[in-house]
């Protein structure tokens with residue numbers, strides 16, 4: 220593993236450098252003032268030290284970014300070669316895609332689908348422990364078997380992102396790294412700001428400066444509709460009443476990406492995913508945790524809305540979402556900027572990617588019971604005021620018109636595939652399931 224894989228990185232890079240030079244100047248300054256009494260000698264020494272510090276820092280930067288001087292170690296070269304091989308395009312007019320959050324649920328599926336059709340893919344993921352990191356490692360291993368490299372790194376790490384852009388000319392970025400989960404935002408609000416706001420801005424800064432600029436497709440969320448009660452949800456509906464901090468950060472992402480499109484000419488497509496589920500899914504989501512609890516004979520909590528109305532979601536199967544992501548990448552159009560400057564207008568698009576047929580949570584449980592051949596111990600609880608919304612329902616005509624998006628998997632079929640994967644992945648033969 221090369222050094223920069225393990226490097227600590229400052230979340231505010233400028234601050235790191237300032238503190239460092241500040242320390243050097245003051246420490247040495249005090250010592251020399253004792254030795255030299257003459258002001259002019261002192262001045263010469265101070266200037267000399269400043270020059271020395273500046274050249275030291277620029278030398279450090281050069282070594283770290285590897286942009287020149289050939290200071291790359293053997294390990295760095297090997298790493299670069301792996302990145303290049305992973306990014307190699309294997310079909311005419313193919314693309315080279317940086318997939319952020321590639322060890323995540325949607326990221327791993329999209330990365331694999333791109334690779335399978337001959338596109339070049341490099342992944343990046345921070346492997347955080349929001350849910351079991353061993354599942355992320357297993358997805359990474361699965362991708363590796365298909366020739367896809369997933370670099371360990373955070374999207375707040377501009378240095379690492381720049382390095383990747385130095386090694387590969389990415390035509391597209393599929394940005395799926397995020398802090399997901401609606402209810403967890405009350406427990407750990409700052410993780411949402413860190414990934415969904417700060418990380419997004421860092422990534423956009425790198426993309427806007429890249430030459431050529433990539434086109435960007437990224438994951439927004441159905442949660443931006445918040446308390447909207449127009450049904451089904453259309454892209455032109457209100458999205459200014461978020462019900463959770465998660466939703467607010469996704470909505471902010473839509474506004475932030477708009478400014479980068481407007482100022483720098485980045486081609487941007489935001490996808491509002493509707494409760495995506497399927498094999499290799501996220502253990503924090505209801506369908507996944509319900510399955511685990513049912514198999515272990517543990518109770519599940521089923522939330523109910525006002526007046527005991529069942530909650531409903533427009534559950535969307537992963538393969539349909541993958542088709543939507545690929546369709547978005549293929550139709551994204553080019554960014555127009557270069558050298559950090561806009562050269563003309565670039566596309567800015569937002570699409571719902573849902574299934575168009577909401578299912579209630581009790582019905583979801585019923586389908587799981589059928590596939591698992593076990594009864595759930597259901598505890599009905601009034602929906603706590605923790606960011607949930609009563610229902611979601613997508614109008615998908617915009618995505619349909621633009622790139623032929625057409626979901627084909629109903630919840631019954633999709634959950635059957637999920638359950639089959641779950642039982643096989645966790646080696647479930649009637650014994651303890653992790």
Ligand SMILES: O=C(O)[C@H]1O[C@H](OP(=O)(O)OP(=O)(O)OC[C@H]2O[C@@H](n3ccc(=O)[nH]c3=O)[C@H](O)[C@@H]2O)[C@H](O)[C@@H](O)[C@@H]1O
Nearest residue numbers: 399400401440441442492493494504505520521522530607
């Ligand atoms: O569509 C989206 O934008 C969002 O979809 C999901 O969020 P959510 O729909 O809340 O998905 P789950 O956490 O799986 O919940 C599904 C339903 O089950 C209910 N639920 C959840 C957990 C539980 O223990 N009991 C329960 O009844 C929820 O209230 C909700 O109605 C994802 O977790 C978000 O990351 C994503 O952005």
